[in-house]
Amino acid sequence: MDEHGAEEPPGAAPGGAGERHVPVLLDRIVSLFDPALADRDAVLVDATLGAGGHSAALLSQHSRLTLVGVDRDESALRLARTRLAPYADRTHFVHAVFDALPEVLDDLGYDAVQGVLFDLGVSSMQLDEDERGFSYSRDAPLDMRMDPTTGPTAADVLNTYAPGDLIRVLHDYGEERAARRIVEAVVRARRRAPLRTSAELVALLESAIPAAARRTGGNPAKRTFQALRVEVNGELDAVTTAVPDAVRALAVGGRVVVMSYQSLEDRIVKRVLAEHSRSKAPPDMPVVRPEDEPELRLLTRGAEKADDDEIAANPRAASVRLRAAERVREAAA
Numbered sequence: 001m002d003e004h005g006a007e008e009p010p011g012a013a014p015g016g017a018g019e020r021h022v023p024v025l026l027d028r029i030v031s032l033f034d035p036a037l038a039d040r041d042a043v044l045v046d047a048t049l050g051a052g053g054h055s056a057a058l059l060s061q062h063s064r065l066t067l068v069g070v071d072r073d074e075s076a077l078r079l080a081r082t083r084l085a086p087y088a089d090r091t092h093f094v095h096a097v098f099d100a101l102p103e104v105l106d107d108l109g110y111d112a113v114q115g116v117l118f119d120l121g122v123s124s125m126q127l128d129e130d131e132r133g134f135s136y137s138r139d140a141p142l143d144m145r146m147d148p149t150t151g152p153t154a155a156d157v158l159n160t161y162a163p164g165d166l167i168r169v170l171h172d173y174g175e176e177r178a179a180r181r182i183v184e185a186v187v188r189a190r191r192r193a194p195l196r197t198s199a200e201l202v203a204l205l206e207s208a209i210p211a212a213a214r215r216t217g218g219n220p221a222k223r224t225f226q227a228l229r230v231e232v233n234g235e236l237d238a239v240t241t242a243v244p245d246a247v248r249a250l251a252v253g254g255r256v257v258v259m260s261y262q263s264l265e266d267r268i269v270k271r272v273l274a275e276h277s278r279s280k281a282p283p284d285m286p287v288v289r290p291e292d293e294p295e296l297r298l299l300t301r302g303a304e305k306a307d308d309d310e311i312a313a314n315p316r317a318a319s320v321r322l323r324a325a326e327r328v329r330e331a332a333a
């Protein structure tokens with residue numbers, strides 16, 4: 001309990017910036033991994049280490065677990081190093097984009113692992129750091145890179161993309177119906193001067209989005225900010241590559257668990273797990289060859305969501321969609 005009588009969030013780092021990031025579905029994540037990690041030497045990849053909340057709980061639960069903690073954001077890794085200091089002798093911290101998973105495991109000499117966790121998207125710390133420009137509610141330079149050392153910023157996307165490409169980004173990644181109208185306004189604005197700050201973009205969106213569309217669907221800036229973030233960080237491409245790589249990396253009995261926060265990502269995860277959990281044998285085959293048997297068994301029925309109590313305590317949990325699966329036979333060669 002803190003001095004206001006509030007319960008400390010489970011897995012929160014006392015006194016650190018990490019305490020602002022409450023791990024989502026923590027108990028469910030720990031129980032999903034339990035059969036794969038309990039009472040054995042095991043390796044788990046936390047592909048989105050963040051502040052290390054989920055990893056801290058898993059390391060404390062399983063004394064023979066070695067963790068590979070990956071994050072593309074150096075400042076997240078710094079926080080996680082502090083939080084996971086008690087487990088430093090069995091933790092590898094890796095600064096990488098998670099679509100480099102095969103290379104990361106190769107470098108560390110692991111052929112197969114017992115678990116892979118993805119908790120996708122940005123962390124509360126990243127959202128709270130004003131200068132990173134993720135939030136439409138605070139004025140900041142339009143950056144939005146999870147790894148601020150590399151790649152184009154949101155301002156670069158807005159100021160340099162051809163109008164057709166910008167419409168595609170807003171439409172496909174933000175599901176923004178007013179994409180064309182917004183891009184026309186962006187093109188007019190950037191002819192005068194490049195767009196530089198989130199406040200400039202918010203003002204432009206407020207005047208470009210029709211009032212009728214504004215009355216529904218929350219803040220009118222939300223969809224455009226999401227779309228820019230997905231584009232800047234190549235988020236969907238990374239998930240499209242990394243989830244199949246994670247499935248390939250699992251030992252038999254190993255488990256992959258993915259938490260998505262937007263429908264586009266969840267759709268990709270659903271498709272990949274479904275593909276690997278169905279038989280490849282033609283329906284009329286009397287005998288199924290071993291190599292046609294499913295590689296995965298689904299552990300979740302559809303996508304699991306957080307309950308009302310968790311959402312009340314942690315608004316980040318409101319949009320979570322959790323899917324998980326277990327490898328049931330060797331991967332095809």
Ligand SMILES: C[S@@+](CC[C@H](N)C(=O)[O-])C[C@H]1O[C@@H](n2cnc3c(N)ncnc32)[C@H](O)[C@@H]1O
Nearest residue numbers: 048050051052053054071072073097098119123
């Ligand atoms: C939601 S937070 C994870 C929080 C963590 N589970 C915890 O309990 O503290 C997501 C983290 O994943 C990182 N991330 C997102 N996409 C990534 C990618 N493609 N490769 C590596 N890290 C990524 C972000 O930088 C962020 O720190």
